[in-house]
Amino acid sequence: MWTFHLPTKIHFGRGISKTLPEYPELSGQRITIVTEKSVAKLDAVRTVIDSLNHVAIFDKVQPNPTVENVDTLSELLRNKQAEIIVAVGGGSVLDCAKASSFLATTSNPSIRSYHSEGKILTGGRIPVITVPTTAGTGSEVTPIAVLDDEEKQVKSPLSSPLFYPVSAVIDPDLTISVPIRVTAATALDALSHALEGFWSKNHQPICDTLAKESARIILTHLGKLYENLDNPVLREHLAYAALLAGIAFQMPKNAIIHACSFPLSKHFHLPHGEACAFTMEAAIRLNTPFMEGRMEEFAFAAGFNSVAEIINTITVLKRRAGLPCTLREASIDIDSIDLLVKESFHPLLNNNPKTITKTDLYRIYDELT
Ligand SMILES: NC(=O)c1ccc[n+]([C@@H]2O[C@H](COP(=O)([O-])OP(=O)(O)OC[C@H]3O[C@@H](n4cnc5c(N)ncnc54)[C@H](O)[C@@H]3O)[C@@H](O)[C@H]2O)c1
Numbered sequence: 001m002w003t004f005h006l007p008t009k010i011h012f013g014r015g016i017s018k019t020l021p022e023y024p025e026l027s028g029q030r031i032t033i034v035t036e037k038s039v040a041k042l043d044a045v046r047t048v049i050d051s052l053n054h055v056a057i058f059d060k061v062q063p064n065p066t067v068e069n070v071d072t073l074s075e076l077l078r079n080k081q082a083e084i085i086v087a088v089g090g091g092s093v094l095d096c097a098k099a100s101s102f103l104a105t106t107s108n109p110s111i112r113s114y115h116s117e118g119k120i121l122t123g124g125r126i127p128v129i130t131v132p133t134t135a136g137t138g139s140e141v142t143p144i145a146v147l148d149d150e151e152k153q154v155k156s157p158l159s160s161p162l163f164y165p166v167s168a169v170i171d172p173d174l175t176i177s178v179p180i181r182v183t184a185a186t187a188l189d190a191l192s193h194a195l196e197g198f199w200s201k202n203h204q205p206i207c208d209t210l211a212k213e214s215a216r217i218i219l220t221h222l223g224k225l226y227e228n229l230d231n232p233v234l235r236e237h238l239a240y241a242a243l244l245a246g247i248a249f250q251m252p253k254n255a256i257i258h259a260c261s262f263p264l265s266k267h268f269h270l271p272h273g274e275a276c277a278f279t280m281e282a283a284i285r286l287n288t289p290f291m292e293g294r295m296e297e298f299a300f301a302a303g304f305n306s307v308a309e310i311i312n313t314i315t316v317l318k319r320r321a322g323l324p325c326t327l328r329e330a331s332i333d334i335d336s337i338d339l340l341v342k343e344s345f346h347p348l349l350n351n352n353p354k355t356i357t358k359t360d361l362y363r364i365y366d367e368l369t
């Protein structure tokens with residue numbers, strides 16, 4: 001038995017962001033644009049922003065958006081009586097916009113009550129149109145916002161059907177300016193979504209199919225993209241694969257790779273995609289024997305003869321882009337393994353095909369010494 005649900009309308013294609021002003025949902029609405037300072041300076045993004053008749057622009061989203069970012073944006077949305085949000089940026093921007101779109105409709109001053117304090121999200125939201133400028137998180141279609149509470153030292157996802165964007169406008173041309181290291185990290189984040197959506201205990205056939213296809217596309221094209229970063233066709237492949245991976249995990253949800261990524265980002269400042277890529281090979285090795293041949297099926301569908309081959313390819317892709325492959329390369333002291341193990345016990349582990357013990361986590365981090 002399974003259910004599939006995705007209420008977000010998807011618009012995809014090179015140059016499609018130029019058609020945004022014609023979208024009926026924007027017509028006559030009080031538009032607020034959410035972005036990030038450095039992204040807003042990019043010519044392609046500037047064109048999108050300038051094409052929209054907006055009442056406000058919020059460009060203060062930090063990478064790994066914080067509870068404070070969400071609270072400040074929500075106040076602006078209330079003050080400006082925003083009727084629709086257009087979020088243009090990477091996953092950080094999209095997540096901040098999605099969480100704020102809900103908070104702004106409440107009288108609550110802080111998303112913290114829902115994020116770390118567990119209050120149930122009920123009520124409304126301001127509709128959000130997502131326009132991703134990275135090819136990785138899939139946040140353009142997921143009901144998830146990952147937030148960092150610096151005060152409480154909690155970085156974790158907050159999930160609600162209220163966070164589904166009304167529309168996602170995916171223009172691969174907006175990702176052409178992404179530098180190699182971010183290109184690699186975001187693509188491997190997408191690969192981790194494909195893997196985790198596929199091996200989650202809640203996996204289901206539609207998501208499985210999309211996960212395998214996403215992995216095939218990423219592993220076929222990412223290496224070529226490293227050598228030709230401004231190739232629009234390769235960018236298009238990666239944007240499509242990231243979208244598929246987003247759809248593939250948004251219902252089954254993530255598992256061990258993402259559980260481990262949170263302390264790696266929180267304490268050692270690894271960008272999200274690098275943190276996911278960091279434990280990927282070890283996580284595949286750990287889960288494969290508990291997947292009853294499904295990991296082999298994933299590897300074959302992605303174009304490999306064995307699981308070992310897919311693991312090797314991932315390592316090569318990480319190395320070529322300069323991503324850390326060992327604790328030392330990630331500037332993590334070996335004495336920090338205890339902390340990493342302790343903080344990797346996140347509820348997402350409940351989705352993992354292998355029941356995770358302390359010993360398993362030590363094994364993963366020991367492999368990285
Ligand atoms: N909501 C979800 O479903 C979901 C899934 C995975 C990850 N996330 C979260 O998303 C965040 C990461 O998002 P991300 O990986 O897209 O990174 P990001 O949004 O933090 O951006 C990474 C860097 O790339 C730059 N950048 C963005 N677009 C660019 C462009 N077109 N050209 C040049 N530079 C550009 C940004 O300025 C930033 O420096 C994390 O907080 C992560 O936890 C969310």
Ligand SMILES: [Fe+2]
Pocket residue numbers: 137189190192193258272276
């Ligand atoms: Fe992720």
